[in-house]
Amino acid sequence: MKVKMNCEEAQELLDAYSLGALEKSEARRVEKHLSRCPSCRPLHEQAVETTALLALAAPLRRASPALRLRLRQRVMPRPALRWFLAPRPSWALAAAALAIISLGALTWGGLLQTQVNNLKADSDRYAVLYDELQRRGDTVDVLQKALTEAAFRQEDIQNALQEQGQAMRVVALSGGGSEDLVGTAPASPASGRYLWSDEEKLGVLFLINLPQLSENGVYQLWLLREGGTPVSGGTFTPQADGSARLMVRTSDLGGTVTGMAITVEPAGGSETPTGEIVLQGLR
Amino acid sequence: MAQLCRQDVDAFEALYGRYGNVVYSLSLRILGDVQAAEDVVQDVFLRVWRKPDHYDTARGRLLTWLLSVARNRAIDEQRSRGRRQRFEVGSSPLDGEGPQGDEADDPALAALLTDERSAVRRALVGLPPEQRSAIELAYYGGLTQQEIARALDEPLGTVKTRIRLGMQKMRGALADMRPRHEGEDELRGSSGTAGRL
Numbered sequence: 001m002k003v004k005m006n007c008e009e010a011q012e013l014l015d016a017y018s019l020g021a022l023e024k025s026e027a028r029r030v031e032k033h034l035s036r037c038p039s040c041r042p043l044h045e046q047a048v049e050t051t052a053l054l055a056l057a058a059p060l061r062r063a064s065p066a067l068r069l070r071l072r073q074r075v076m077p078r079p080a081l082r083w084f085l086a087p088r089p090s091w092a093l094a095a096a097a098l099a100i101i102s103l104g105a106l107t108w109g110g111l112l113q114t115q116v117n118n119l120k121a122d123s124d125r126y127a128v129l130y131d132e133l134q135r136r137g138d139t140v141d142v143l144q145k146a147l148t149e150a151a152f153r154q155e156d157i158q159n160a161l162q163e164q165g166q167a168m169r170v171v172a173l174s175g176g177g178s179e180d181l182v183g184t185a186p187a188s189p190a191s192g193r194y195l196w197s198d199e200e201k202l203g204v205l206f207l208i209n210l211p212q213l214s215e216n217g218v219y220q221l222w223l224l225r226e227g228g229t230p231v232s233g234g235t236f237t238p239q240a241d242g243s244a245r246l247m248v249r250t251s252d253l254g255g256t257v258t259g260m261a262i263t264v265e266p267a268g269g270s271e272t273p274t275g276e277i278v279l280q281g282l283r
Numbered sequence: 284m285a286q287l288c289r290q291d292v293d294a295f296e297a298l299y300g301r302y303g304n305v306v307y308s309l310s311l312r313i314l315g316d317v318q319a320a321e322d323v324v325q326d327v328f329l330r331v332w333r334k335p336d337h338y339d340t341a342r343g344r345l346l347t348w349l350l351s352v353a354r355n356r357a358i359d360e361q362r363s364r365g366r367r368q369r370f371e372v373g374s375s376p377l378d379g380e381g382p383q384g385d386e387a388d389d390p391a392l393a394a395l396l397t398d399e400r401s402a403v404r405r406a407l408v409g410l411p412p413e414q415r416s417a418i419e420l421a422y423y424g425g426l427t428q429q430e431i432a433r434a435l436d437e438p439l440g441t442v443k444t445r446i447r448l449g450m451q452k453m454r455g456a457l458a459d460m461r462p463r464h465e466g467e468d469e470l471r472g473s474s475g476t477a478g479r480l
Contacts, residue, residue, distance in 0.1 A: 012447065015446060015447055015450035015451070016421070016428055016443065016446050016447070018450075019418070019421040019422055019446065019450075020355070020358065020421070020425065020427075021421040021426065021427050021428045021431070021446065022427065022428065023427055023428075023429060046454060047450070047454075048347065048351060049344075049347050050450060050453050050454045050457060051351070051422065051450075052346075052347040052348075052350040052351045052354070053347070053350075053399070053403050053453075053457060054403065054407070054418070054422045054453075055305070055308075055309040055350040055353075055354060056305070056396060056399055056400045056403040056404075057400070057403050057404050057407050058308045058309050058311075058312035058423075059308065059312070060304060060305070060308050060400075061304065061307060061308045061311050062304055062307075063303055063304055063307035063321065063324060064317075064321065067303075067307070067321045067324060067325065068296075068299060068303065070325060071295075071299060071325060071328055071329070072292075072296065074325075074329060074332075075290075075292055075295050075329075075332050076292060231438050231440050231441065232440040232441070232443075232444055233440070234440070249439075268447055268448070268451060269444060269447070270444070270448075271441070271444045271445065271448060
């Protein structure tokens, strides 16, 4: 049962988290851990950097020039302002305009002036509205962030309670059965028991007297399937007193489990067993 | 970025000139649709324009941030359309030899981020095919580990391990280029725009 995600669990999930490949509830647990763990944050940033670089493997394509034009139009100053910023007309044009005016189009000039004044007033009003909208947008961002945080917290607690309930049901019912494990020569004092529930599709492994490992090693549980390759049940490191607990989702294993063993593997675990067996099932 | 914060249109155009095609290529790779990819590019760059302060210089390079934003936006779009690109093993963008996309007939485009692109492609090609495939399904296909396990008919634990080990190897292979690229100076696009954002 995992009430709080520890650094080891979080670091094991950082790459999948950066790829967006975790299920929502798991991703939120990682996010929650990162929000309170300064030592995992740099590792997360490295994972994000590596993930982002994957983009550079995509074949390079040229975006259409129309896209550049569309963007330019969107970021240019507003039309009303552009009107005032536009270069003044040449003297020749001004003279022509004057000639037209002198022919009796004085009223037209007055109308134009009114329109210019209206445009200027509109422009000022829009600028105020624009600033106001931007300010409100920022407030909404802050509120949205606070609400999301609260929702994450609530979900964390619900997840923890759910996991606790599942583990208790596995221990109380163990409808699938149990299997004892004993340590081999490198870890002979170690022993443990694996209980599982077919109904819950969950297993819980309890171990005691495990020797401590170096920083670069982890214990990895292997579940053996009939006629198949061993499947990882997860990695773990013992507590200071040599005990450990690991939950296994048996629905992820794909096939009937016929036995189990525990090996010592490099940090992060291995795809297939590479280390010596230190505990094995008694089945 | 300071220029963008002052709403400097020239700075914005320089930024687009430098990274526009890279962001577009990624979006097109994910969505497979020119119009949708252009919409994503437009959204990403307008977001930078409107909220340049959302980019935190302390948290990595501008290019990395732009690509992350674009990738998230493209995957969201892909999900909202209910489309999942079938990303089968063997259809990887890395298969085949020589330049791909529009690079072959556009030297300026081909010169864009040449070293970085080569390093990333080398690192991906160097992975065992099953690790590469799992990573590509997650990154370009937007699939979760569980969805990948179902798609490949493999146990979830195996998929998790493949992704973790594959990404560890990628990080190791790309670690050497990180110090050289801490600055954005050499990330000059086909527009030939110099300077730093």
